[in-house]
Amino acid sequence: MPYLIPIALLGLLFASSLQAKPEAGRTLHEQNCVACHAQGFGADGSGIYTRADRRVNSLAALETQVTFCQNNLGLAWFDEEVGSVVKYLNQQYYRFE
Numbered sequence: 154m155p156y157l158i159p160i161a162l163l164g165l166l167f168a169s170s171l172q173a174k175p176e177a178g179r180t181l182h183e184q185n186c187v188a189c190h191a192q193g194f195g196a197d198g199s200g201i202y203t204r205a206d207r208r209v210n211s212l213a214a215l216e217t218q219v220t221f222c223q224n225n226l227g228l229a230w231f232d233e234e235v236g237s238v239v240k241y242l243n244q245q246y247y248r249f250e
């Protein structure tokens with residue numbers, strides 16, 4: 154059944170495209186989010202994520218906040234793009250389990 158091989162390959166491709174990629178998240182975040190945060194928090198704006206009274210206190214809250222921000226900006230990100238930015242911000246700053 155040789156036709157099964159391309160189908161399996163397509164499946165693999167599809168599965169990997171749905172995975173959150175922190176590197177893609179870093180780029181998306183730099184292009185769309187940093188400038189504004191830096192206006193309020195100086196330097197690279199990352200102080201917004203590391204300040205003592207930060208608002209996001211769980212992975213679920215982080216996902217909600219990223220979804221909310223990109224909606225507000227009219228970016229219309231796909232779920233996987235939101236996922237990539239969440240993964241990047243969590244690895245880089247929040248470090249929720």
Ligand code: HEC
Pocket residue numbers: 182185186187189190193201202206207208209210215218219222223226238
């Ligand atoms: C127009 C300005 C602006 C842009 C653009 C912006 N943000 Fe924000 N963001 C803010 C401000 C201001 C706050 C702080 C809100 C507060 O303290 O209540 C914030 C807070 C946040 C927080 C919560 C930080 C905490 O306290 O833990 C996250 C996460 C966040 N933004 C993600 C993003 C992402 C992702 C993008 C890009 C899609 C983005 N923001 C784009 C202004 C912006």
